[in-house]
Structures are given as structure tokens and as C-alpha cells.
Amino acid sequence: MSIAVDVRDLVKIYPNGVRGVDGATFSVYDGEIFGLIGPNGSGKTTTLRILATILKPSSGYANIYGFDVVREPERVRRIIGYLPEDAGAYRDMTGLEYITFILGLRFRGKELEEDVEEAVKISRLGRDVYRPIRSYSKGMKRILNLAITLAQRPKLYILDEPTSGLDVEKSIEVRNTIASYSKSYGATILLSSHNMLEVEYLCNRVAIIYRGKIVSEGYIDEIKSRYSAKNLEEAFIYSIKESKTSNT
Numbered sequence: 001m002s003i004a005v006d007v008r009d010l011v012k013i014y015p016n017g018v019r020g021v022d023g024a025t026f027s028v029y030d031g032e033i034f035g036l037i038g039p040n041g042s043g044k045t046t047t048l049r050i051l052a053t054i055l056k057p058s059s060g061y062a063n064i065y066g067f068d069v070v071r072e073p074e075r076v077r078r079i080i081g082y083l084p085e086d087a088g089a090y091r092d093m094t095g096l097e098y099i100t101f102i103l104g105l106r107f108r109g110k111e112l113e114e115d116v117e118e119a120v121k122i123s124r125l126g127r128d129v130y131r132p133i134r135s136y137s138k139g140m141k142r143i144l145n146l147a148i149t150l151a152q153r154p155k156l157y158i159l160d161e162p163t164s165g166l167d168v169e170k171s172i173e174v175r176n177t178i179a180s181y182s183k184s185y186g187a188t189i190l191l192s193s194h195n196m197l198e199v200e201y202l203c204n205r206v207a208i209i210y211r212g213k214i215v216s217e218g219y220i221d222e223i224k225s226r227y228s229a230k231n232l233e234e235a236f237i238y239s240i241k242e243s244k245t246s247n248t
């Protein structure tokens with residue numbers, strides 16, 4: 001299996017001295033849906049921001065389809081679609097204007113038209129795409145940003161908590177959309193989540209990150225049997241406990 005994302009000994013020390021990531025190592029294979037899971041403050045967003053070339057690591061190495069995120073950020077940006085945890089949107093634009101504006105930064109002509117149409121379809125906003133974003137709910141804005149990210153059809157999607165702030169029905173819709181994108185286009189997806197049910201449903205492999213380090217990585221069934229756990233949530237708790245004990 002070829003490797004899409006290769007992260008080795010990645011460290012990020014913020015200016016205040018906090019170690020956002022502290023030696024993380026994991027790989028994502030081409031075509032898979034990979035979940036990065038961990039408690040609050042464990043380093044998920046920091047890792048994804050480094051991969052999205054928004055943050056520079058302090059040391060270590062990360063590469064996406066052979067391109068180094070520090071030395072070749074332009075090449076990396078061309079092959080990824082990134083959904084930030086806290087993606088905002090211009091309040092005074094309509095949903096459609098915003099979709100066209102963001103996709104227009106990357107595409108032109110016929111390709112842009114097709115991608116805008118695709119994003120509108122994914123967003124399922126219907127006639128609401130003609131309304132200003134200031135009138136959208138949090139969930140509508142989240143889905144708008146996700147639709148724009150998905151419509152770009154990059155080689156790798158980096159989705160930071162794609163269903164955060166969404167109700168159950170919308171979360172299911174988003175999960176199904178992500179799953180069908182992965183299936184139809186063979187896209188590689190790296191996502192972070194707190195929702196173990198979601199991760200079990202969507203991902204084939206996961207890495208559990210705790211205090212900036214990967215404490216477990218593998219196929220979900222493998223991780224469950226490693227901890228004799230009934231489900232991923234239980235395996236997650238056991239792996240964190242084990243890591244706490246081995247560090248004391």
C-alpha cells in the first residue's frame with residue numbers, strides 16, 4: 001500500500017513553551033479514511049495545521065504524497081483540501097457568493113462552474129444559498145465550508161472535526177457524504193474527531209494521540225483486540241490509561 005501522509009517525530013513547541021505536538025509518528029495510506037483521535041488539547045489540530053502548511057513544526061518531518069510540508073508548501077497546498085476546526089465565512093456574502101469566491105481562488109472557467117455546482121449540491125442548502133451567511137445557523141456554516149472543501153476534489157482531505165457543532169441528523173448526512181466521496185473518488189481522508197461512533201463508522205485505521213504523542217495506531221479491529229475492548233471508545237480509554245501509567 002502506498003503512503004499518502006508520512007509523519008515522523010513531529011514536534012511543535014509554541015512560543016509560550018507548550019508542546020502542541022511532542023514526537024508524533026504515524027502514516028496514512030493512499031485511499032483510506034484515517035482518524036486522528038485524542039482528548040482535548042492532545043495535539044490533533046496542531047498536527048493537522050502543520051500538514052495543511054499553516055503552522056511550521058519545530059522539528060521532525062511530515063510529507064504528503066512525497067512533498068515536504070516545510071520545504072514544498074505550495075506543492076502540498078495544490079493537492080490537499082483543508083477544513084479547519086474553526087472555519088469562518090464572510091457574513092455579508094450569500095452562500096453561493098462565498099462558494100464561488102473560495103473556489104475561484106483555486107479554479108477557473110468550466111472547472112470552477114462545475115465545482116460550484118458540486119459544492120451547492122453537497123451543501124443541500126437549497127434556496128438558502130441565495131441568503132446572506134449572517135442568517136445561517138452554526139451547522140449551516142459548517143456544512144457550507146465542508147461542501148467547499150469536498151468539491152475541490154484534492155488527493156487528500158484534511159478535515160478537522162468535520163461534524164463539530166452539527167446535530168445528529170446533519171452529522172449522519174455529513175458522514176455519509178464523506179464516506180461516499182471516499183468511495184466514489186478513492187480520495188484519501190485524514191480527519192480528527194472526538195466522536196468514537198463516527199470514527200468507527202467512517203475510518204479503517206486510526207491513531208490515538210495523547211499529550212502530543214501517538215500511543216496507538218492501527219486498524220480499528222486490531223486496536224480493539226489489543227485492549228480486549230468491546231468498542232473503540234473502550235479501547236481509547238484503555239490506551240490513554242496505559243499511557244498515563246507508563247509515564248508515571
Ligand SMILES: Nc1ncnc2c1ncn2[C@@H]1O[C@H](COP(=O)(O)OP(=O)(O)OP(=O)(O)O)[C@@H](O)[C@H]1O
Pocket residue numbers: 014015016018019020021038039040041042043044045046047
Ligand atoms: N497558538 C497556541 N499557542 C500556545 N499553545 C497552543 C496554541 N494552540 C494550541 N496550543 C496548545 O497545544 C496543545 C495542543 O492543542 P491542540 O489544539 O492541537 O489540541 P486538540 O487535540 O486539537 O484539542 P481539542 O480536541 O480541544 O480541539 C494544547 O495544550 C493547547 O493548549
